[in-house]
Amino acid sequence: MKLAILSRGPRSYSTRRLKEAALQRGHDVKILDTLKFAIDLQKGAPDLYFRQKKLSHYDAVLPRIGASITYYGTAVVRQFQEMDVFCANTAHGIMNSRDKLRSLQILSRHHVGIPRTTFVSDKKDVLPAIQRVGGAPVVIKLIEGTQGIGVLLAETSKAAEGIIELLQSQKQNVLIQKFVAESKGKDIRAFVVGDRVVAAMRRVAQGQEFRSNVHRGGIAEPVELDEQYTETAVRAAQILGLQIAGVDMLEGATGPQIMEVNSSPGLEGIETCTGLDLAGAVIDYISARVDFPEIDIRQRLTVSKGYGVSEIYAPEGSPFVGKTIKETTLTEQDINVLTLYRGNKVIPNPRSDRVIEADDKLLCFGKLESMRKMIPRKSRRRRRPTVIDLVSEVADSQHAENPEGLDSKDE
Numbered sequence: 001m002k003l004a005i006l007s008r009g010p011r012s013y014s015t016r017r018l019k020e021a022a023l024q025r026g027h028d029v030k031i032l033d034t035l036k037f038a039i040d041l042q043k044g045a046p047d048l049y050f051r052q053k054k055l056s057h058y059d060a061v062l063p064r065i066g067a068s069i070t071y072y073g074t075a076v077v078r079q080f081q082e083m084d085v086f087c088a089n090t091a092h093g094i095m096n097s098r099d100k101l102r103s104l105q106i107l108s109r110h111h112v113g114i115p116r117t118t119f120v121s122d123k124k125d126v127l128p129a130i131q132r133v134g135g136a137p138v139v140i141k142l143i144e145g146t147q148g149i150g151v152l153l154a155e156t157s158k159a160a161e162g163i164i165e166l167l168q169s170q171k172q173n174v175l176i177q178k179f180v181a182e183s184k185g186k187d188i189r190a191f192v193v194g195d196r197v198v199a200a201m202r203r204v205a206q207g208q209e210f211r212s213n214v215h216r217g218g219i220a221e222p223v224e225l226d227e228q229y230t231e232t233a234v235r236a237a238q239i240l241g242l243q244i245a246g247v248d249m250l251e252g253a254t255g256p257q258i259m260e261v262n263s264s265p266g267l268e269g270i271e272t273c274t275g276l277d278l279a280g281a282v283i284d285y286i287s288a289r290v291d292f293p294e295i296d297i298r299q300r301l302t303v304s305k306g307y308g309v310s311e312i313y314a315p316e317g318s319p320f321v322g323k324t325i326k327e328t329t330l331t332e333q334d335i336n337v338l339t340l341y342r343g344n345k346v347i348p349n350p351r352s353d354r355v356i357e358a359d360d361k362l363l364c365f366g367k368l369e370s371m372r373k374m375i376p377r378k379s380r381r382r383r384r385p386t387v388i389d390l391v392s393e394v395a396d397s398q399h400a401e402n403p404e405g406l407d408s409k410d411e
Contacts, residue, residue, distance in 0.1 A: 001022075001027045001028070001059045001060060001286070001287050001290050001291075002027070002028045002029075002030075002057065002058050002059045002060075003022055003027055003028065003029045003030075003058065003059065003060050003061070003062060003283075003286065004029075004030055004031075004032050004058045004060070004061045004062070004080075005018055005019060005022075005029060005030070005031045005032065005061075005062045005064060006032055006034045006061060006062065006063045006064055006065065006073065006076065006077070007031055007032075007033070007034070007064040008033055008034055008035065008066060008069070009064075009066075010031045010033075013266070013267060013268040014064065014264075014266050014267040014268065014279075015031060015064060017267050017268075017271070017279035018062060018064075018267075018279045018282060018283065019031060020279065021277065021279035021280040021282070021283045022283045024280070025280070025283055025284070025287065027283065027287065032050060034063075034065065034069060034072065034073045034076055035069060035072060036050055036051050037049065037050055037055075037076045037079075038050075038052075039075060039076065039079050046079055046082040046083055047079075047083070048076070048079055048080070048083070058080075058085055059085070059086065059290045060085065060086040060087070060088065060286050060287075060289070060290050061077065061080045061085055061086070061087045061088065062088045062244075062282070062286060063077050063087065063088065063089055063094065063263075063264070064264045065077070065094055065263070065264055066264070067098065070094070070095070070098050073094070074091040074094050074095055075091070077089075077090065077091040077094065078090075078091035086286070086289055086290055088243055088244050088282070088285075088286050088289075089242050089243060089244055089245075089263050089264075090241055092241050093240055093241030093242040093243075093263060094242075094263045094264075096240040096241055096242075097240050097242060097245070097260075097261045097262065097263040098263065099143055100141060100142075100143045100175060100260065101119055101143050101173070101175060103240055103260070103261055104117055104175075104258075106239060106240060107236060107239060107240070107258055110235070110239050111343070112232055112235055112236055112239070112256075112258055113232065113252060113254065113255050113256050113257045113258060114257060114258045115133075115139075115177050115178045115180055115250065115252075115257050115259070116132070116133040116134060116177070116178040117133065117175055117176070117177045117178070118132055118133055118175070118176045118177075119173075119174075119175055119176070120176070121168075123161075123164075123165055123168070126160070126161050126164050126165075126176070127157060127161060129176050130157050130160055130161075130176060131157075133176060133177065133178040134178045134179075135157065136154060136155060136156045136157045136159075136160060137153055137154060137155045137156070137179045137181075138153075138154050138157075138160050138176050138177060138178065138179055139151065139152070139153055139154075139176075139177040139178070139179050140152045140153075140154055140160060140163055140164060140167070140174050140175070140176060140177075141174060141175045141177060142167070142172055142173070142174055143173045143174065143175060150172075153179065160176070164176070180250045180252050180257055182251070182252060182253050183250040183251050183252065183257075185204060185205035186202055186203065186204050186205070186250075186251060187202070187203050187248055187249060187250050187251075187259060188200060188201070188202055188203075188223065188225070188229060188248070188249045188250075188251065188256070189201050189203060189220075189246055189247070189248055189265075189269075189270060190225060190229065190230070190233035190246070190247045190249065191245075191246055191265060191270055191278055192233050192234055192237040192242070192244065192245045192246075192247055193243070193244055193278075193281050193282055193285045194243055194285050195234055195238075195346075195348055196230075196234065197225060197230045197233050197234060198276070198278060198281045199222075199270055199271075199274045199276045199278055200222070200223050200224070200225045200229075200233075200270075200274075201220045201221060201222055201223060201269070201270050201273045201274060202220065202221050202222075202223045203219070203220050203269075204219050204220075204221070220269055220270070220272075220273040221273065222273050222274045222275075228255055228256060229249060229255075229256045231345055232247075232249065232255070232256040232258065233247040233249065233256075234346070235345075235346055236258050236261050237261060238346055240261050242261065242263055243285070243289075244263075244265070244282055244285070245261050245262060245263060245265060246261070246262040246265025246266070246270075247260075247261050247262075248260045248261070248262070267279055306367060306368055306369065307365065307366060307367060307368060308365070308366075308368045308371075309338075309363070309364070309365050310363075310364055310368070310371045311361055311362065311363050311364070312361070312362040312364055312371065312374060313359075313360075313361050313362075314356050314357075314358065314359070314360045314361070314362070315358060315359060316358040316359070317358075318358070320356045320360075321356055321357065321358050321360075322355065322356070323355065323356055324352060324353050324354060324355050324356070325337055325350060325351070325352050325353070325354055325356065325362075326352040326353060328356070330362075330364065330366070331352070333366070333367065333370040334366050334367045334370060335364050335365070335366030335367065335370055335371060336364060336365050336366055337350055337362050337363070337364055338363045338364060338365055339362075339363040340354065340356075340360060340361070340362055340363075341360065341361040341362075341363070342357060342359075342360050342361075343359075
């Protein structure tokens with residue numbers, strides 16, 4: 001595998017460890033300064049130049065994009081994506097996670113815990129907003145702060161109002177967030193790679209400091225996460241579109257509360273704390289994805305007429321409930337189960353012997369006619385089109401108008 005690590009800090013611990021892990025596994029790896037790229041655009045031929053020379057072919061890219069170069073860095077990553085190079089984290093995922101407000105907006109519509117948060121512009125809305133999150137004390141955060149920078153604790157509503165007014169006068173956007181007192185200056189950092197947590201540590205603030213970041217003097221200890229925390233970390237990363245992420249969670253009274261999801265998590269603190277080879281886990285994951293890429297559902301949709309994607313719901317009383325996926329005979333009907341959704345749990349590529357439970361949802365790819373027959377007759381008579389109908393229309397129209405692939409506007 002030929003791997004490019006996008007980083008402006010070739011001597012930083014994380015970048016060095018990732019390069020070292022790749023070399024140990026026999027891969028060809030280069031560290032490329034993100035700001036030394038030029039992006040060339042022309043009809044049908046997206047391209048990249050590095051230090052004034054046309055970039056050679058790479059199998060995969062591992063972005064380490066700092067907050068100060070988010071816009072240009074994600075543009076470079078997006079160009080790699082357009083050139084069909086596998087990116088460990090996509091530009092979309094990086095952008096989602098980099099903006100604290102944006103990430104919480106996305107997470108808020110899903111069943112993952114987040115601290116009560118509000119965002120206001122008018123100073124008249126500040127005090128009502130503080131009351132809505134539970135009153136003082138509150139945490140005030142800059143939307144694009146990192147490593148604990150731009151995170152303040154206001155003990156009173158008056159103090160919070162003054163801090164917010166000052167920050168807004170400096171054209172800074174801030175969030176007002178409920179202070180999770182039971183966490184007591186502690187948080188969890190879970191390191192997610194793909195669909196699993198490969199390591200986790202608990203960070204504990206020192207002295208009067210409430211921020212537990214190691215960069216702020218916090219100390220770390222390895223921790224074994226229970227299923228609830230593991231599932232929450234993986235699900236948060238997946239929702240934001242990240243395959244490699246550091247997920248920071250507070251230990252709330254009602255369970256894990258997502259604070260932040262980092263698309264370029266540092267390795268030094270957590271590798272030192274746990275003694276685990278996380279750089280190796282990242283490289284192994286990228287290598288596996290390059291060797292065995294996931295099926296592009298959009299491509300299958302355009303080249304296989306009569307096939308598409310649909311969600312099959314198994315409510316209480318469904319003939320599927322209590323059966324294994326194999327026993328449902330879906331495979332025999334040319335229907336493949338891509339993902340199983342069970343409550344807050346996301347199970348990609350579920351095993352054929354997994355038993356379906358009431359209220360499970362199956363994301364499937366297969367024959368549209370076979371999946372259409374599974375819709376109850378009453379539902380089929382409704383005038384409102386089903387997911388399958390819409391996918392079928394898209395598939396048929398694209399075969400007639402564009403047999404070679406999707407136009408960019410359809411992506």
